[in-house]
Structure formats: structure tokens, C-alpha cells
Amino acid sequence: MSTKFSKETYLYWYGLMQTIRQFELKAEEMYKMAGKIRGFFHAYIGQEAIAAGVMTATRHEDPFITAYRDHGWALAKGTSANACMAELYGKATGCAKGKGGSMHFFDKENYFFGGHGIVGAQIGTGAGLAFAEQYKGTDNVVVAFFGDGAARQGMLHETFNLAMLWKLPVIFVCENNNYAMGTSIERTSNVHDIYKLADAYEMPADQVDGMSPEAVHEAMARAVKRAREGDGPTLLEMKTYRYKGHSISDPQKYRSKDEVDEYKDKDPLVQVAATILTSGFATQAELDAIDARINETIEESVRFAEESPWPDDSEVLKDVYLDETYEFITD
Amino acid sequence: MRTIAFREALREAMSEEMRRDELVFLMGEEVAEYNGAYKVSQGMLAEFGPKRVIDTPIAELGFTAIAVGAAQNGLKPVVEFMTWNFAVLAMDQILNTASKMLAMSGGQIGCPIVFRGPNGSAGQLGAQHSTAFESYYANIPGIKVISPSNGYDAKGLLKQAIRYEKDPVMFMESEVMYGDKSEVPEEEYYIEIGKADVKKAGRDVTIVSFNKMMKVALAAAAELEKEGISAEVIDLRTIRPLDWRTILDSVKKTNRLVIVEEQWPFASVSSEITYRIQKEGFDYLDAPIRRVTSADAPMHYAPNLVAAYLPDVPKVVKVVKEVMYSKK
Numbered sequence: 001m002s003t004k005f006s007k008e009t010y011l012y013w014y015g016l017m018q019t020i021r022q023f024e025l026k027a028e029e030m031y032k033m034a035g036k037i038r039g040f041f042h043a044y045i046g047q048e049a050i051a052a053g054v055m056t057a058t059r060h061e062d063p064f065i066t067a068y069r070d071h072g073w074a075l076a077k078g079t080s081a082n083a084c085m086a087e088l089y090g091k092a093t094g095c096a097k098g099k100g101g102s103m104h105f106f107d108k109e110n111y112f113f114g115g116h117g118i119v120g121a122q123i124g125t126g127a128g129l130a131f132a133e134q135y136k137g138t139d140n141v142v143v144a145f146f147g148d149g150a151a152r153q154g155m156l157h158e159t160f161n162l163a164m165l166w167k168l169p170v171i172f173v174c175e176n177n178n179y180a181m182g183t184s185i186e187r188t189s190n191v192h193d194i195y196k197l198a199d200a201y202e203m204p205a206d207q208v209d210g211m212s213p214e215a216v217h218e219a220m221a222r223a224v225k226r227a228r229e230g231d232g233p234t235l236l237e238m239k240t241y242r243y244k245g246h247s248i249s250d251p252q253k254y255r256s257k258d259e260v261d262e263y264k265d266k267d268p269l270v271q272v273a274a275t276i277l278t279s280g281f282a283t284q285a286e287l288d289a290i291d292a293r294i295n296e297t298i299e300e301s302v303r304f305a306e307e308s309p310w311p312d313d314s315e316v317l318k319d320v321y322l323d324e325t326y327e328f329i330t331d
Numbered sequence: 332m333r334t335i336a337f338r339e340a341l342r343e344a345m346s347e348e349m350r351r352d353e354l355v356f357l358m359g360e361e362v363a364e365y366n367g368a369y370k371v372s373q374g375m376l377a378e379f380g381p382k383r384v385i386d387t388p389i390a391e392l393g394f395t396a397i398a399v400g401a402a403q404n405g406l407k408p409v410v411e412f413m414t415w416n417f418a419v420l421a422m423d424q425i426l427n428t429a430s431k432m433l434a435m436s437g438g439q440i441g442c443p444i445v446f447r448g449p450n451g452s453a454g455q456l457g458a459q460h461s462t463a464f465e466s467y468y469a470n471i472p473g474i475k476v477i478s479p480s481n482g483y484d485a486k487g488l489l490k491q492a493i494r495y496e497k498d499p500v501m502f503m504e505s506e507v508m509y510g511d512k513s514e515v516p517e518e519e520y521y522i523e524i525g526k527a528d529v530k531k532a533g534r535d536v537t538i539v540s541f542n543k544m545m546k547v548a549l550a551a552a553a554e555l556e557k558e559g560i561s562a563e564v565i566d567l568r569t570i571r572p573l574d575w576r577t578i579l580d581s582v583k584k585t586n587r588l589v590i591v592e593e594q595w596p597f598a599s600v601s602s603e604i605t606y607r608i609q610k611e612g613f614d615y616l617d618a619p620i621r622r623v624t625s626a627d628a629p630m631h632y633a634p635n636l637v638a639a640y641l642p643d644v645p646k647v648v649k650v651v652k653e654v655m656y657s658k659k
Binding site for chain 1: 610
């Protein structure tokens with residue numbers, strides 16, 4: 001069977017998706033079983049094909065920004081599993097020095113502008129990152145991710161208008177997993193196809209199979225080309241599905257097990273593994289070896305997080321101002 | 332020395348810093364082709380062009396987000412709000428993104444940005460155009476709040492904010508001050524943020540104020556002088572960080588403190604000053620610390636209700652006499 005993408009691409013996709021999947025399964029275990037991780041925890045599991053396809057269609061220097069379902073994006077941009085796991089633990093060695101937690105991963109060196117906690121806010125901030133790239137005259141493009149819930153915020157509309165007006169090099173990627181927490185998309189608007197929201201601003205838009213890295217890559221590549229060439233933004237609605245609840249504390253009474261199982265049949269990891277095997281890119285034994293290496297990396301990240309120190313108490317008044325002379329009120 | 336209007340002082344501050352640094356740009360409603368709703372940015376589009384003097388649609392949340400993202404990615408935006416009353420729509424970006432991202436990212440992502448515009452009341456504009464916001468923003472760790480009372484201070488502080496500040500700055504002006512003339516030298520100067528200024532020396536009582544209420548404070552001091560009461564008048568200039576040491580030094584001399592501000596009374600700037608001075612200067616006080624604020628209500632339209640709402644000279648004189656335990 002011939003494939004559109006190379007052996008290297010498929011093996012990269014498989015490795016990245018497996019890394020995100022195994023990282024989150026382990027993190028969830030450490031949250032639920034060991035009580036090592038606290039706070040809100042939103043798993044990306046099920047949506048990994050979007051990370052895979054977006055990564056191969058962009059460059060390292062292209063800034064990414066997303067909401068609080070951010071573990072997968074940090075890992076995709078190159079943040080180490082150690083730094084991610086330590087951040088979940090709240091340790092000083094975390095990717096935000098233990099100050100962010102699950103929802104607020106950051107890695108500026110890897111052009112990851114973070115996990116943001118106010119639904120939809122990062123749509124506008126992301127367009128601002130793109131404004132800076134355009135102003136400085138680079139040909140970098142920004143990818144701003146958000147969920148279907150955020151599509152109902154006013155921020156989306158103000159930002160779409162401005163991004164089109166100024167032809168900002170930004171790609172708006174809606175990871176539509178069908179649920180704004182527990183509210184299905186049909187219950188949040190009369191408009192169920194989110195990509196159509198772009199029409200009001202004459203913004204190019206596409207609806208994409210977000211369970212397929214191939215489809216994601218192809219749609220992204222078109223949007224990236226347009227943005228790099230100065231032709232402005234694109235909205236891509238990626239139809240995806242999260243297998244887990246909205247957050248770790250979500251009992252998921254709003255959807256049936258059959259619905260979840262139906263999507264699990266389309267699991268991108270299973271699909272990509274099947275393509276790799278049928279195309280002869282790797283044997284099952286070789287995939288097993290990749291899994292084992294990833295497993296070791298994840299296990300190591302837990303050891304690293306366990307052994308890392310907490311932030312010093314004095315950190316409470318650090319990273320608040322860049323002005324090092326700022327005198328805080330302490331009583 | 333030459334005298335120029337407050338708005339010209341602001342314009343000079345922005346223009347000088349934009350000539351110095353290509354990364355500085357001005358964005359806001361009507362700042363470019365209209366030359367500014369209050370003509371602060373008059374002529375700047377002609378000098379700097381549309382890349383750096385940028386008109387926005389009426390979308391405070393959206394354009395503030397774009398400016399904040401631009402600041403996080405290497406630029407130095409100056410954002411003009413037509414009034415701080417409209418900036419409430421952008422509060423999420425200021426509070427949850429601009430002020431917190433440095434901390435949330437463990438020090439990776441700063442936000443060097445200046446937000447500026449007119450603040451507080453400006454005549455009979457009704458409740459929604461009349462709020463004074465210094466105390467709102469001063470409550471937020473991670474940002475600084477400047478509120479000058481004259482063109483000289485405004486220029487030096489704004490230049491300082493644009494050139495040297497790496498943290499988000501809220502810069503509060505006033506519609507009714509834009510035409511005020513003050514002496515501003517031709518030579519370049521900067522004024523350090525976080526330093527109050529004693530605008531009038533005195534012996535008997537300390538009056539602290541800022542922004543356009545400085546006029547009330549100084550006029551009240553002149554009135555009191557006629558009656559033999561010598562008031563020292565301190566202009567805060569910066570609200571956060573608060574230069575309480577200058578206030579305390581004055582109170583050590585006068586033993587009495589009255590604060591005049593346009594904020595609402597609850598959790599206001601005067602509340603914070605009062606806490607700090609009672610703690611640091613308890614033994615120096617000969618009377619309770621008092622204040623004159625706006626009324627604890629939205630500002631109404633009718634002219635007598637505007638007057639009844641705002642601090643004025645008679646109200647300040649009366650409170651000063653009370654802390655002096657004067658008979659008349």
C-alpha cells in the first residue's frame with residue numbers, strides 16, 4: 001500500500017502520539033492513585049492526531065498557544081516529559097517552576113506560549129503573538145488552539161475581525177471535541193459547524209477530520225502556506241473526541257459509553273500503527289520497542305518529579321515583576 | 332521655560348520614545364486618522380505611518396489581547412483607551428493575562444506594555460463615563476499604576492514607563508486636564524516611577540492626593556493658608572508602588588493626614604494609605620486619618636449632583652479643620 005507520507009513521518013507521528021498518551025495515562029495514575037498531582041487536570045487523550053498533523057506542517061519557531069488542555073502541546077513542541085511531569089507535581093524543575101500546574105505549561109525556548117485558563121482568551125493573545133511576527137517581518141506563523149466551548153466567546157469574533165483586517169499570520173485551530181465541559185455543541189448555538197463562523201469575516205476555513213494526522217497535516221499545510229505568504233489567517237475546525245472527561249473530576253453523565261466506544265474505534269494511534277504495519281515501515285516488534293522506550297521516558301519523568309525539590313517559599317514573591325527593585329507589601 | 336498643554340506633553344513622550352525604539356507603537360480607537368479622540372496623538376500618524384500608529388475598531392477586548400500578545404512576543408505597545416471606563420471590557424486580558432503571565436510561566440513571559448487614557452469624571456457625563464479606576468488596578472500584583480497631575484510629571488513618567496518599564500503599566504489621565512498648561516523643558520528628562528512629590532511644603536497638616544484632585548488639594552491648601560493653617564501637599568504620581576515613606580516623613584512633621592481622591596471609598600487608595608500610615612506612624616498621629624472621596628454611589632447627571640458627588644475645596648477644608656480640632 002502506498003502512503004502520502006514518508007516512513008519517517010509516520011514513525012514521528014506514532015512516537016509523538018504514544019508519548020502524549022502514555023504521559024497522560026501515567027499522570028492520571030499519579031493523580032488518582034498516588035495523590036501526587038492536584039488541581040484541575042484536563043487530558044488530551046483522543047485528540048493526539050491533531051498534535052501530530054500540526055507538528056509536521058509547522059516549524060519549530062512557529063509560536064503555539066492553547067487553553068488549559070495543554071500537556072500534549074508542550075510535549076509536541078519539545079518540552080521534556082521530565083519538565084512536564086515535574087510541573088504537574090508542582091516542583092521547582094517544572095516547565096513553569098511549579099507555578100503553573102496542569103493548566104499553565106509554558107516553554108518559551110520551544111515557542112510554546114502556554115496553557116491559558118480563561119476560555120477563549122488565548123484566541124486574542126495568540127493573534128497578538130502573530131501581530132508581533134508580522135511587525136518584526138518574520139515569516140513565522142502562530143497557531144492558536146481553542147475548543148468548541150471557546151467558539152461561543154466574544155473574544156473569537158473580535159479577534160477574527162482584527163486578524164482578517166490586518167491579515168495576521170495566525171491559524172486558528174478549533175479542537176472540536178463536541179463538548180464544552182458537559183454541554184454538547186448542539187446545546188450552545190444554532191450553528192453546529194464551527195468553521196462556518198469564519199464566513200462572517202470572509203476568513204478561509206475548513207472542517208477537518210481531527211482523528212487523522214494525514215488530514216490535519218494537509219489542511220494545516222495549506223493554511224500555513226497562506227499565512228507565511230502574507231495572506232492572513234485561516235480557521236480550521238478539527239473534529240475530534242476526548243475519551244476522558246472534561247477534567248479528571250468529570251463523571252461524564254452527559255454522554256453514553258457507546259458514543260465513547262465509537263470514537264475509540266477511530267483511535268489515531270491504532271490507525272497510524274496499522275498504516276505503519278501494512279506499509280512495512282516497521283514490524284510489530286519494532287513498534288513494541290518504541291513503546292518500551294517511551295514507557296521508560298515516562299517512568300523516568302515520574303522519578304525525576306518525585307526527586308525534584310519544591311519551589312523555595314521565597315518564590316511566592318518572585319516572577320511577579322521583572323523590576324527586581326519592586327517593593328512588595330508584606331503586611 | 333516654555334509652557335505646553337498636558338496632551339502635548341503626552342504626545343512628546345510617545346513620539347520621542349517611538350523615534351528611539353522601532354518596537355514601540357501606538358494602538359487604539361481614533362488614534363491615527365482622527366488624530367486622537369482628545370487630540371493626544373495629533374500628527375503622529377503623519378510622522379510614524381500606519382504601521383506604528385494604528386486605528387482599531389471598537390473592540391477593547393480584542394485589540395487589548397492583540398497588544399498583550401504582541402508585548403509577550405517582543406514588542407512594546409502603547410494602548411490608548413478612549414476612557415478607562417471602556418477598558419473594563421478588556422479587564423480579562425489585563426488581569427488574567429498581562430498581569431499574571433510572568434508568574435504563571437515561572438518568569439518566562441513578561442509583558443512590557445503601557446495602557447493609557449483618560450480616567451475619572453469629566454463633567455456631566457453620567458455614571459458610565461465617570462469612574463476613577465486607580466484603586467481597581469492598584470489592587471493587582473504584577474502591574475504598576477501611574478496617575479499624574481500635570482504635564483511635566485506626565486511626560487517624564489510616560490517616557491519612563493515606555494522606555495524602562497518591563498512590567499505592564501496603567502497610565503491614568505483626565506479629559507479635563509488635557510488642555511492644562513505646564514512648564515515642560517525642551518530637554519529630555521525622565522521621572523522615576525514610585526516617587527511621590529511634595530508640591531507644597533507645610534507644617535500643620537499633610538494633604539495627599541493625585542491626578543486632577545491635586546487641584547482641589549492645592550486650592551484647599553491656599554484657602555487654609557488664609558486662615559493660618561499651613562498644609563503640606565503631596566502628589567502621589569504613582570499609585571502602585573505606593574511611596575508611603577514620603578507621606579510618613581511628612582506626617583512625622585505635621586502629625587495630621589487628610590487624603591483627597593476621586594475613588595469610591597471602599598477599598599480605595601486612601602484605605603491603603605490609612606492602613607500603612609497607622610501602622611508605620613501610629614505614634615506620630617495627633618488625630619484620626621481622614622479622607623475626602625467621591626460619594627459611595629454611581630455619579631449622577633444633574634450638575635448639583637455632580638458637585639455633591641465629587642471632592643471639592645469646602646469639603647477638604649472642613650475635614651482639615653476637623654483634624655486640626657479648629658473651633659470655626
